[in-house]
Amino acid sequence: MNYPAIAKIGNPVLQAPAQLVTNVLEPNLQKLIDSLIATAIAHRGVGIAAPQISLPYRLLVVASHPSERYPHAPKMAPKVMINPRLIAHGQTQVKDWEGCLSVPNTRGLVSRYQEITVEYATREGEVKQEILTGFIARIFQHELDHLNGILFIERIADKKDLYTEAEYQQIISSRTI
Numbered sequence: 001m002n003y004p005a006i007a008k009i010g011n012p013v014l015q016a017p018a019q020l021v022t023n024v025l026e027p028n029l030q031k032l033i034d035s036l037i038a039t040a041i042a043h044r045g046v047g048i049a050a051p052q053i054s055l056p057y058r059l060l061v062v063a064s065h066p067s068e069r070y071p072h073a074p075k076m077a078p079k080v081m082i083n084p085r086l087i088a089h090g091q092t093q094v095k096d097w098e099g100c101l102s103v104p105n106t107r108g109l110v111s112r113y114q115e116i117t118v119e120y121a122t123r124e125g126e127v128k129q130e131i132l133t134g135f136i137a138r139i140f141q142h143e144l145d146h147l148n149g150i151l152f153i154e155r156i157a158d159k160k161d162l163y164t165e166a167e168y169q170q171i172i173s174s175r176t177i
Contacts, residue, residue: 003039004053006101009151013051014102018058018147021082024125029059029082033123036061037078045101046070047139049146052102058083060143064136069099071172073135081120084144087129090115095161096135097168098142098152107168109161110152112138 007013021029032055040048040063050059063078064070092114099107115133118140122128132140142152156162163171
């Protein structure tokens with residue numbers, strides 16, 4: 001199967017706010033959702049947003065699973081979120097590792113809220129509110145940033161918290177020994 005190309009840093013679609021989805025049940029949107037899920041799986045991503053495949057829509061997928069990139073990630077079925085919003089957050093922020101399919105070979109320590117309340121439409125058009133915590137909350141915040149034209153590297157407060165993928169792999173492998 002051919003998957004859409006991942007938009008890379010520098011692509012204008014990653015720098016602009018995405019458009020609201022107006023018709024959730026539109027057949028082309030449903031095809032886009034399937035393509036987004038398949039692309040995330042093919043690239044072993046734990047999440048993906050429509051702008052990452054050069055489509056400026058407020059649509060993201062959270063698809064956590066353990067991998068060499070995130071060995072301790074929880075496993076879950078891909079969750080589609082259309083027109084997602086962060087509606088509340090706890091006080092606690094945690095600095096942890098992030099990477100991005102659109103920013104290859106780069107890792108960084110990013111501070112994110114540990115607990116958030118979100119609202120979104122499902123692919124069937126049902127509006128849901130949900131509390132997300134830990135790594136799942138981190139994925140959501142990272143992907144929501146994509147919908148607002150923000151890359152994770154813009155969230156890194158101290159440039160000493162920016163690493164190459166090789167440096168990151170060396171750090172996490174030394175922690176598991």
